Amino acid sequence: MYVNDLQFKNYRNLNDGIISPCKNINVIYGNNAQGKTNIIEALWLFCGGHSFRGSKENEFIKFGESFSRLKIKFFSQNRNQEAEILFNGGKKEVSINGVKKHSSTSLIGKYNAVVFSPDDLTLVKRGPSARRKFIDSAICREKLQNAVILSKYNQTLNQRNALLKDIFKHPELKGMLEIWDENLCYLGAQIIYQRFLYIEKIREKASEYHLGISDNTEKLDIKYISTCSAKSGDSVEEIYNKLKTVLNENVNEDCRAGFTNAGPQRDDFDIIINNKKAKIFASQGQQRSAVLSLKLAEANVLSELTGENPIILLDDVLSELDKKRQSFLLNKIADYQVFITCCDFEEEGLLKEGKKFLIEEGRIS
Ligand SMILES: Nc1ncnc2c1ncn2[C@@H]1O[C@H](COP(=O)(O)OP(=O)(O)O)[C@@H](O)[C@H]1O
Ligand SMILES: [Mg+2]
Incomplete structure (x- = not known):
């Protein structure tokens, strides 16, 4: 258009x-x-x-x-x-x-449209929340259903976290966690699965743009970091099982902290240039180039989606x-x-x- x-x-x-x-x-x-x-x-x-x-x-x-x-x-x-x-x-x-x-x-x-504004540099520079927002808004654009899943997940997570805080004062409530965990893992696994699919879609495209921008001197890569050890290529069911396992392992830690330590709300992705983390080692110009490459890759995926x-x-x-x-x-x-x-x-x-x-x-x- x-x-x-x-x-x-x-x-x-x-x-x-x-x-x-x-x-x-x-x-x-x-x-x-x-x-x-x-x-x-x-x-x-x-x-x-x-x-x-x-x-x-x-x-x-x-x-x-x-x-x-x-x-x-x-x-x-x-x-x-x-x-x-x-x-x-x-x-x-x-x-x-x-x-x-x-x-x-x-x-x-x-x-x-796809927009790059200087605020988008937070994608490389800051903590994981900007990166999660980038990938979540992308998967919502891909499938409207993903927005529903995300919203249900966040609701369930809030309820689980509220219960964790109650358990701190009333340990006898611990057994009730299971009620939320089932749903949390079911929804969370789908989010993680969709995020992996999206990362796979933009990885090569972003890398190609970055090679172009850097005149063939820099190799860009993107790596999803899962707090439940999910991997690219895992099925939804496999991710579900991994998430369930890690929630069970973390239960005491979660009760102490009053929030849920593993799941999509804690995941992140690394942006890597020439095998080094861009957040730590990239220059201003390299960081800008990396964000631009991501945005151009996003535009490319959008072209495929909408024609x-x-x-x-x-x-x-x-x-x-x-x-x-x-x-x-x-x-x-x-x-x-x-x-x-x-x-x-x-x-x-x-x-x-x-x-x-x-x-x-x-x-x-
Ligand atoms: N509602 C408004 N009415 C009149 N001027 C506005 C309004 N909103 C913003 N501006 C002014 O528009 C100017 C140009 O803003 P902007 O487009 O951000 O500048 P730049 O050219 O640096 O990108 C600013 O000086 C701002 O104060
Ligand atoms: Mg301006």
């Missing part, structure tokens, strides 16, 4: 107007605080979710105005389509091809990357429609084919 044009009305600091991108690389450049991320955010909002900046909907409305409207024309599923989102005080109205919808989730599947290339939104990605890496991003992913923001866009022939937009105080030229 690709975007033909995006129209703004009272949207953040952007002047009312329209941006008409090309089908491959679009560079949006300008000084700080001019509105570059605002454009990326507007393009992302049509995916049906929330702002990747965690903003509230009222914050999209230009200061001093009462509503904000975004209109997009895009080509997807072999036809021209359009969508509109109106932020009106506390309300949001969405229409697709002129038909009003109850929620912006109706855009899911019609309009797909359409998602658009790729890269916010502030070029800083800390050397010229070779920048050149790869600007020239080697042109089979996708890409929007990329940066501060100084030096000519130097880095961008071979594509369109540039200068943005100054919300004015796009």
